[in-house]
Amino acid sequence: MNRRMVLYMVGTVIKIEAALMLLPLAVSVIYKESCTKDFLISILIAVAVGFALTLIFKPGSKVIYAKEGFVIVSLAWIALSVIGALPFYISGEIPSYIDAFFETVSGFTTTGASILTDVESMSKGLLFWRSFTHWVGGMGVLVFVMAVLPSVSDRTIHILRAEAPGPVVGKIVPKMKQTARILYVIYIVLTVVMAIFLLAGKMPVFDSIVHALATAGTGGFGIKADSVGSYSPYIQWVLTVFMLIFGVNFNLYYLILLKKIKSVLKNEELIAYIVIVVISSVAITVNIMPMFENLSDSIRHAAFQVATIITTTGYATVDFNQWPTFSKTILLLLMFTGGCAGSTAGGFKMSRVVLLIKKIKRELQKLLHPRSVSVIRMDGKRIDEATMGSLGSYLAIYVLFFCLFVFILGFETFDLESNISVVASCFNNIGPAFGIAGPASSYAMYSPFSKVVLSFAMLLGRLEIFPLILTFSPSTWVKK
Amino acid sequence: MNIIVAGCGKIGKAVIATLCSEGHDVTLLDKNADLINEMTNIYDVIGVCGNCADCETLEEAAIDKAELFICVTGSDEMNMLSCFIAKKMGAKHTVARIRNPEYNDRSLGFMRQQLDLSMSINPELLVAQELYNILKLPSAFKVEYFSRRNLEMIEVKLKNDSPLCGKKLSKLREKQNVEFLIGAVLRGDRVIIPDGSFELAAGDEISIAAAPADMQKLLKGLGILKKQARSVMILGGSKTAYYLSKMLLASGNEVKIIEKDTARCEQLSELLPKAVLIGGDGSQQELLLEEGLRSLDAFVALTGMDEENILISIFASNQNVPKVISKVNRDEMAKMAENLGLDCIVSTKSITSDIILRYTRALNNSLGSSIETLYKIMNGKVEALEFKVLNDSKLLGVPIKDLTIKPGILIAGIIRAGKKTIIPKGDDVILQGDRVIILSAEYRISNLADILR
The missing domain is CATH 3.30.70.1450 (Regulator of K+ conductance, C-terminal domain)
Structure with a gap:
């Protein structure tokens, strides 16, 4: 284990975070808010810690292996959240540090689960920081580090693999740095386009920017008590469309830029994603029709809720907690599928679902014809057995952790529906759940211990479990 | 520069490592997905799995944007075909490895022209040349x-x-x-x-x-002259052994080749009538002694196995053979062999990557001067480059002592009018049309003007 390199990278990430906090600082200066000094203090702390780490642990060798990649990513994300919680805590707007930590983890992991009971009273700078964490966490902090810093190491692919979601992670151009830059450029352009669309719908400037940032990261922190319910239908449609756009693999946008439209249209994950969105929206529209006055309202609300859940964003236009069980069940299932691999969405990922179905089909065929040999293909490419094997183990560990978290929340006094949906929501980085933690309420009533556990669940979900487990297993750190 | 390397064998790996250290954008092509995976873990490159003569695979690797396509798979025919297709699909320059002796005669020029190859490389021939040079100057x-x-x-x-x-x-x-x-x-x-x-x-x-x-x-x-080798024993009847024997025999040396495979012995005997072919296992010490190991001038181990080459070379040096050379493929083996006391090791990989390096640097080059030769010497720590001076006004006509040259760079030689060799002193000047040889320990030089501060 190249410990110096690991800590050096963590220090670098903290320095980057200090730089990123300059934006909310600017916002608070513009609105002349009292939290300006709180941001300054937080930035100073981040700079101090960051420089201390990078200076003390200047690595002799920059060689890293898969192991270091996992550890760098997990420690960096934990450090980000610990430091990122400071502005909330120092300003006193979130009095408990655990609450502030939960809020920040929820931000960086693009969950959007909040412990705030009165969002509208928060200062603008902090609200901006909250949504900005979504944007930063969505594409990945270390990917950002790779995009802006001179090449850290030849083997940064290990870091990308550990941070980027999905069963198969690859570069789109030979150089890591270029890949990271292309992804961020696409990300920034889409975010700006979205903000323009929101502004066109007469949304206030601050609201447009904050919502564009939170939607791009598929996070879902709102700045109103009723999430986005009070905005016009046009704005809700814009949000719906852009949530779905940010739930698609970003590599496909690069292919579109290269004018390879054909291979985009043939992408099996994208097809599955669109089919599921359409079917679920139609089913829910029919189911909730009696609750609304006209068809267009029910279509809008159904589509919005489907988009917000499948892309794991977590806005709400209505309190879907009041919806019939059938609709709620569909939404609960969508929580698990999540968006496409390589997007900013969380969840189990559509490509894994598609691959699992293919695997099941093959197993069935094997039962009928024990000697049959068949290769699993996706997008015309062979998926090797190692990937299929790790897919199986990912599913197993995913289910295991899900059960574990439900068990731990069992010590709380809330009903089972709430607990299960809360775990599903945090683990898949969505935000609102059903029952007591529905879109109209918050996570404030959970005990501090449960909040820490749920923070951990969010990190596990965002980093796809393995990096964090490896970081906390002693054998990773043993000197050999 | 956008470069595609097809084939991740021994040579392919060496080429990829060299190109990456030069900062090029490298795409790999190979049939074996595991190999690609391994390489993308180590180097900052991207891989495409597939047949490198298949248009679709080449298209996926964005062949139309490639400035250089290097094909170094195990098969000459495959390399030629892939380069041909790659060129037609828009690759600017193509380089193929062609190592079969039958293609490396007069037909090579014709083929290179017809296939529109920018360069063909033959690692075996290069190694043989290097070995020959060393045997001439032991x-x-x-x-x-x-x-x-x-x-x-x-x-x-x-x-x-x-x-x-x-x-x-x-x-x-x-x-x-x-x-x-x-x-x-x-x-x-x-x-x-x-x-x-x-x-x-x-x-x-x-x-x-x-x-x-x-x-x-x-x-x-x-006081360090050793006498030229006259009688040479070569272990292993590889292609390199063939090329080397041909050169040695042409300059009147005695060559003895030891090769396990009888059929190959017969083949070589037909190609090299003057050489003595011994069919037997060269790892048997008894056989080597019987064939007169102790009375040799030089012993060259050229089997395909690095370990075998090293061990038998150690045995040969212990028998007081004046010059022992062993060929190794893997660079890490070369270092180990040096620690074991073998001082003369020739690596196929580094010879090939030197050539590719020179070629890519030359492509990058601007007008002032052009790279003619490039070698990595001193364990790869120093680059020796030869430039042809076209019209670099900053350097022309100025005495060397008045040039502000970067530290760690040395002008080692000037060749004037293609025949006069000057070992430069402070008063010598560089003129247009000269060839200048530079040693550089730290800087990456692709242009003669780069040596100035």
Whole structure:
């Protein structure tokens, strides 16, 4: 284990975070808010810690292996959240540090689960920081580090693999740095386009920017008590469309830029994603029709809720907690599928679902014809057995952790529906759940211990479990 | 530069490593997904799995945007076909590995023209040439030629009993009546570009540049001349062995080749009527002794197995064979073999990557000067480059002592009018049309003007 390199990278990430906090600082200066000094203090702390780490642990060798990649990513994300919680805590707007930590983890992991009971009273700078964490966490902090810093190491692919979601992670151009830059450029352009669309719908400037940032990261922190319910239908449609756009693999946008439209249209994950969105929206529209006055309202609300859940964003236009069980069940299932691999969405990922179905089909065929040999293909490419094997183990560990978290929340006094949906929501980085933690309420009533556990669940979900487990297993750190 | 490398074998890996260290955008092509995975883990490259002569695979690798396509799969025919298709699909330059002797005769030029190849490389032939050069000058463990053999650069390791130990360079230069230059010294892991007051010590590896005609005289004067090899034993009947034997026989040496496979022996015997072919297992010491190992001038181990080459070479040196050379494919093996006491090791990989390196640098080059040759010497720590001076006004006509050259860079030789070799001193000047040989320890030079501060 190249410990110096690991800590050096963590220090670098903290320095980057200090730089990123300059934006909310600017916002608070513009609105002349009292939290300006709180941001300054937080930035100073981040700079101090960051420089201390990078200076003390200047690595002799920059060689890293898969192991270091996992550890760098997990420690960096934990450090980000610990430091990122400071502005909330120092300003006193979130009095408990655990609450502030939960809020920040929820931000960086693009969950959007909040412990705030009165969002509208928060200062603008902090609200901006909250949504900005979504944007930063969505594409990945270390990917950002790779995009802006001179090449850290030849083997940064290990870091990308550990941070980027999905069963198969690859570069789109030979150089890591270029890949990271292309992804961020696409990300920034889409975010700006979205903000323009929101502004066109007469949304206030601050609201447009904050919502564009939170939607791009598929996070879902709102700045109103009723999430986005009070905005016009046009704005809700814009949000719906852009949530779905940010739930698609970003590599496909690069292919579109290269004018390879054909291979985009043939992408099996994208097809599955669109089919599921359409079917679920139609089913829910029919189911909730009696609750609304006209068809267009029910279509809008159904589509919005489907988009917000499948892309794991977590806005709400209505309190879907009041919806019939059938609709709620569909939404609960969508929580698990999540968006496409390589997007900013969380969840189990559509490509894994598609691959699992293919695997099941093959197993069935094997039962009928024990000697049959068949290769699993996706997008015309062979998926090797190692990937299929790790897919199986990912599913197993995913289910295991899900059960574990439900068990731990069992010590709380809330009903089972709430607990299960809360775990599903945090683990898949969505935000609102059903029952007591529905879109109209918050996570404030959970005990501090449960909040820490749920923070951990969010990190596990965002980093796809393995990096964090490896970081906390002693054998990773043993000197050999 | 956008470069595609097809084939991740031994040579492919070496080429990829070199290109990555030069900062190029490299895409790999190979049939084996595991190999690609392995390479993308180590280097900052992207891989495409598939047949490299298949249009779809090439298209996926964005062949139309490639400035250079290097095909080094195991099969010559595959390499030629892929390069041909790649060129048609828009690759700017193509390089193929063609190593079969049948293609490497007069037909090569024709094929290269018809297939529109920018270059063909034959690692086996290159290795054979290098081996031949060393056998001609056994005092050295590495020999490089510049500008059509107008300047020779050799590397010599100073043993404990070497007469050069403890001598100052300025003293050495005074005593000899031939022009020469000690351009670089490798002491431990450190490279030194020495000046006159530098004192040589045992264990140093030094690089000496001189005109080829003077080299023998110089080595004699320095007291480190070993006599030229006359009778050579080659272990293993590979393609390299064939090329080497052909060169050795042509210059009147005795060659004995030991090869396990009888059919291959017959084949070689047909191709090389003058060579003595022994069908037997060369790893048997008894056989080697019976075939007169002790009375040889030189022993060259060329089997495909690095381990076998190293072990048998150690045995041969213990039998007091004056010159023992072993070929290794893996660079890490070369270092181990050096630790085991073998001083003369030739690596296929580094020879090939030197050529590719020169080629890519030359493509990157601007107008002022062009790279003609590039070698990595001193364990790969120093680059020796030959430039043809076209019209670089900053350098032309200025005495060398007045040029502000970067530290760690040395002008090791100037060839004037294609025949006159000048070992430069402070008053010499560079003129248009000269070929200039530069040693660089730190900087990556792709243009002659780069040597100035």
